[in-house]
Amino acid sequence: MPDASISEYTKNCYKQLKITGYENQMSGTLRQGGGNTRKSIGDNTLQQCIEQLQQWEKNSNGKYEIELYRDFAPHSFGFAERTPDGRTGVVGGVLYHGRPDESYAVMLNPFHGWSIHT
Helix, strand or coil: CCCHHHHHHHHHHHHHCEECCCHHHHHHHHHHHHHHHHHHCCCCHHHHHHHHHHHHHHHCCCCCEEEEEECCCCCCEEEEEECCCCCEEEEEEEEEECCCCCCCCCCCCCCCEEEEEC
């Protein structure tokens, strides 16, 4: 059973951004990536990425809603800007760069944590 802080973190992610498809798997990934992994490396980069996506959504003045969805890479997410009529804006990922890094993303300055890729 997840601890209360991890469960609360998952709830906050649901409140912050729209999570589409695979809700049960996403919840598990957020709990796992957002909690245990984040705590084990003393990291806040996932929260920073979520906050940055929230700001993008806010800056669009209602034009876009940010959707998070499951990514193939462990502890990682895809995201897309969506208009109310279903059109897509920027698409990218909130990728976890672990040890080993299984994100398959090129990083000029590798580090351990999450980052936004577009």
